[in-house]
Amino acid sequence: MPDIHDPLPLASGQVLRNRLMKSALSEGLGDAGHGPDHRLVELYRRWGTGGYGLVITGNVMVDHDHLGEPGNVVIEDDRHLDGLSRWAKATKDGGALIWMQVNHPGRQANPLATRSQPVAPSPIRMSVPGWQAPRALTDDEIEATIDRYARTAAIADAAGFDGVQIHGAHGYLVAQFLSPRTNQRTDRWGGDAERRMRFALEVVRRTRAAVSPGFAVSIKLNSADFQRGGFTEEESRAVIAALSAEEVDMIEISGGTYESPAMEGRPAVQSASTKAREAYFIEYASAAREVAGDVPLAVTGGFRTQAAMSEAVRSGATDVIGLGRPTTVNPAAADNLLVARHERLRVPDVSLPLPARLSNTARAKTFLSALELQWHATQLHRLGAGRDPDPAIGPLITALRLLKGNGLDAFRARRSS
Numbered sequence: 001m002p003d004i005h006d007p008l009p010l011a012s013g014q015v016l017r018n019r020l021m022k023s024a025l026s027e028g029l030g031d032a033g034h035g036p037d038h039r040l041v042e043l044y045r046r047w048g049t050g051g052y053g054l055v056i057t058g059n060v061m062v063d064h065d066h067l068g069e070p071g072n073v074v075i076e077d078d079r080h081l082d083g084l085s086r087w088a089k090a091t092k093d094g095g096a097l098i099w100m101q102v103n104h105p106g107r108q109a110n111p112l113a114t115r116s117q118p119v120a121p122s123p124i125r126m127s128v129p130g131w132q133a134p135r136a137l138t139d140d141e142i143e144a145t146i147d148r149y150a151r152t153a154a155i156a157d158a159a160g161f162d163g164v165q166i167h168g169a170h171g172y173l174v175a176q177f178l179s180p181r182t183n184q185r186t187d188r189w190g191g192d193a194e195r196r197m198r199f200a201l202e203v204v205r206r207t208r209a210a211v212s213p214g215f216a217v218s219i220k221l222n223s224a225d226f227q228r229g230g231f232t233e234e235e236s237r238a239v240i241a242a243l244s245a246e247e248v249d250m251i252e253i254s255g256g257t258y259e260s261p262a263m264e265g266r267p268a269v270q271s272a273s274t275k276a277r278e279a280y281f282i283e284y285a286s287a288a289r290e291v292a293g294d295v296p297l298a299v300t301g302g303f304r305t306q307a308a309m310s311e312a313v314r315s316g317a318t319d320v321i322g323l324g325r326p327t328t329v330n331p332a333a334a335d336n337l338l339v340a341r342h343e344r345l346r347v348p349d350v351s352l353p354l355p356a357r358l359s360n361t362a363r364a365k366t367f368l369s370a371l372e373l374q375w376h377a378t379q380l381h382r383l384g385a386g387r388d389p390d391p392a393i394g395p396l397i398t399a400l401r402l403l404k405g406n407g408l409d410a411f412r413a414r415r416s417s
Helices: 037-047 078-092 140-159 173-178 196-209 233-244 272-276 282-289 307-313 333-338 362-382 395-411
Strands: 020-022 054-056 097-103 162-169 216-222 251-255 295-299 320-323
Touching: 020 333, 037 054, 037 078, 037 362, 078 097, 078 140, 097 140, 097 216, 140 162, 140 196, 162 173, 162 196, 173 196, 173 216, 173 282, 196 233, 216 233, 233 282, 251 282, 251 320, 282 295, 307 395, 362 395
Parallel strands: 020 054, 020 320, 054 097, 097 162, 162 216, 216 251, 251 295, 295 320
Antiparallel strands: none
């Protein structure tokens, strides 16, 4: 049986040197013109030498009018080609492949960064304090947005990236089209499960048509939304079955939205069996494996021990282990597991102890999520500045920095990837 040390061949002809992937983390290190800042080059140089088989970037937006957060890189044309090439090369020089995560936030466009009214499949407002109601996209706008994904991928290809990951999870635009909660259209883009998946499939197809044959095309997909009336595991398996016919290079499984952040281990509803598992989505991955055909699966979320990672790969539930937040405090996490044979990756607890009556409120959950993301972003920014991570930074200092920088906006939802 394969193990985390073993290489993995992909449909594009690429070969991952091992089964450990640095999964996407939102860096917020774009420059004033939404190009890649020099700190991104330094950050990815560290990850490139960390021993990973694959490194996936934080979300790169396809439209400058719709941003997920301040500091997003936006790729609409080749104006940032030189900076993108430096970003890709810095990673590949260390031996890892690098895929760019491409994204559109849809109704999750961050009001701190976006002045335009958000757009979405249907005008369904986020149930998060401070979020603006979106307007529904027209058919022509949908077609143009699909072309934006393909154009961004083509530029990534020209810049020397090895592939793209289309972000179809966490409540962003592709996920909004998939979910009956956020897609209430009755035209060719909605109305039933088959039409709701049309947008995702068209993004994959046009992206593949826009890039070279050896360039990888993959997608990140929710197992479920973990919300009443949302995208279900049964629907997710149907999408995976459809994607397997499109010869994608990999499907990464995640889950949740920013209204129910299962990707952070905090869904609105969670079973006891899920709480007991180290990896959040591994049980679903086992079921998805049955319909994925030969397409490799990656699972990100909750992995901390080498034993759990090895068992997940050996069992066949997943082909690749995604590591996110552990890589912010340990950029060489893959080498630690594969070469130094560390048994566990340690990530500090940065939560603040709050009374139960407060911690269960929507605003408190939003703030605690923002606190954790701020802490990890601080570590990424240290790495980008050429410094080492500082795990000793405490939650109280992080909370004060968060409030100082954002005021009451700290209680608005923020982004991971």
